[in-house]
Amino acid sequence: MTRVRYIADSMAEAVAAARRQHGIRARIVHAGALPGGFGRRGSFEVVVDAAPASLGVTRARRAARLALARAVIAARRASDEAGEAVAAVESAPTMEVRPAVLARLAARLRLQSLPEDLVSHVLARVEEELGDALGADDSDALVRHAALQAVAGLLPVSTPRAPTIGRADGRPHVVLVAGPTGVGKTTTVAKLAAGFRAEHGLRVGLVAADAFRVGAVEQLRTYASIIGAPVRPADGPSAVRDALAALASCDVVLVDTPGRGHRDSARIDEVGALVDAARPDETHLVLPGSASAASLDAAAGAFGRVGATRIVLSKLDESETLGGVVAAVRRAGAAASWFTTGQEVPDDIERADAHRFAELLLGEDEEA
Numbered sequence: 001m002t003r004v005r006y007i008a009d010s011m012a013e014a015v016a017a018a019r020r021q022h023g024i025r026a027r028i029v030h031a032g033a034l035p036g037g038f039g040r041r042g043s044f045e046v047v048v049d050a051a052p053a054s055l056g057v058t059r060a061r062r063a064a065r066l067a068l069a070r071a072v073i074a075a076r077r078a079s080d081e082a083g084e085a086v087a088a089v090e091s092a093p094t095m096e097v098r099p100a101v102l103a104r105l106a107a108r109l110r111l112q113s114l115p116e117d118l119v120s121h122v123l124a125r126v127e128e129e130l131g132d133a134l135g136a137d138d139s140d141a142l143v144r145h146a147a148l149q150a151v152a153g154l155l156p157v158s159t160p161r162a163p164t165i166g167r168a169d170g171r172p173h174v175v176l177v178a179g180p181t182g183v184g185k186t187t188t189v190a191k192l193a194a195g196f197r198a199e200h201g202l203r204v205g206l207v208a209a210d211a212f213r214v215g216a217v218e219q220l221r222t223y224a225s226i227i228g229a230p231v232r233p234a235d236g237p238s239a240v241r242d243a244l245a246a247l248a249s250c251d252v253v254l255v256d257t258p259g260r261g262h263r264d265s266a267r268i269d270e271v272g273a274l275v276d277a278a279r280p281d282e283t284h285l286v287l288p289g290s291a292s293a294a295s296l297d298a299a300a301g302a303f304g305r306v307g308a309t310r311i312v313l314s315k316l317d318e319s320e321t322l323g324g325v326v327a328a329v330r331r332a333g334a335a336a337s338w339f340t341t342g343q344e345v346p347d348d349i350e351r352a353d354a355h356r357f358a359e360l361l362l363g364e365d366e367e368a
């Protein structure tokens with residue numbers, strides 16, 4: 001893929017230059033202020049994919065990219081699992097004897113950082129499901145099938161539906177996105193906004209509720225100018241209320257919020273105050289598959305204050321282990337809504353699907 005960078009004095013000029021060269025469907029891979037460059041000449045950049053492919057080619061390319069990433073991870077996992085299985089037998093020769101297929105499954109789940117209580121739960125479900133069939137010649141395939149069901153059952157999912165429009169109270173449907181820093185909130189807002197426009201033909205408005213951050217409004221404005229959606233900056237709860245009032249004629253309004261570190265409880269409370277002001281119909285907490293199980297757990301706990309009703313699992317294309325993600329979703333007490341699988345707006349987003357998640361966690365079927 002060829003990427004071209006446009007640098008200009010303002011984000012609008014950088015976007016205009018990119019669009020002149022690549023047309024309205026230019027695929028924006030990154031947009032933002034250059035580090036340390038704010039206020040200087042040439043301080044904003046937009047990076048576009050210079051060869052936007054047809055939808056079919058894009059899908060094929062994405063599938064190939066994911067397949068390659070998964071193949072690399074699967075190879076590493078196979079070698080880790082072999083080591084883990086040998087170590088388990090050597091260190092615990094008196095352990096309960098289980099068919100080798102179950103031992104391999106347990107090793108795989110542990111390498112995915114699935115917490116021990118969930119590993120036991122999956123093993124119990126598989127044993128319960130298979131009963132005497134365990135140990136038969138084809139039990140690898142049977143175990144895989146049962147394990148997929150059991151792992152899928154661990155992830156609560158709420159399949160997103162098109163928002164209700166023309167509500168009795170006259171308000172737009174409000175979707176707010178919150179979460180730790182750099183997890184993909186703004187990119188997810190842009191992907192969702194593009195989907196609402198293109199798939200459902202809705203009038204979409206955007207609120208940049210992190211307006212005090214250098215370059216934050218510009219980043220959202222860049223995506224908005226391509227999608228064709230109005231953006232209102234807001235730098236606090238009352239500004240959020242004003243922004244929503246100004247966008248009252250929209251069908252859907254997406255509210256982007258500032259990222260917060262999970263240890264920064266005072267500033268997470270500020271995000272909570274933005275949520276209270278926006279009174280969203282859906283509050284999505286974004287948790288990245290690329291993060292460690294420990295930081296996902298901490299983020300799920302710390303962001304409890306924002307009262308998320310849905311979880312977006314982002315950066316699944318970069319994830320090496322997915323056990324921490326399941327545990328964090330369960331801890332947050334909300335259901336997964338969307339998966340994001342790359343940087344490209346609007347393509348790299350899909351509706352959450354527990355079975356697909358289980359396939360990602362368990363890896364490809366080696367015999368397939």
Ligand SMILES: Nc1nc2c(ncn2[C@@H]2O[C@H](COP(=O)(O)OP(=O)(O)OP(=O)(O)O)[C@@H](O)[C@H]2O)c(=O)[nH]1
Nearest residue numbers: 181182183184185186187259314315340341342343
């Ligand atoms: N690989 C990958 N990268 C992603 C994905 N979603 C977003 N990104 C990238 O992650 C980086 C941060 O994305 P943003 O959308 O700016 O993240 P944010 O949560 O809004 O960040 P802050 O507002 O600074 O807290 C960008 O380089 C995005 O292109 C994804 O699903 N996969």
Ligand SMILES: [Mg+2]
Nearest residue numbers: 185186187259
């Ligand atoms: Mg952001």
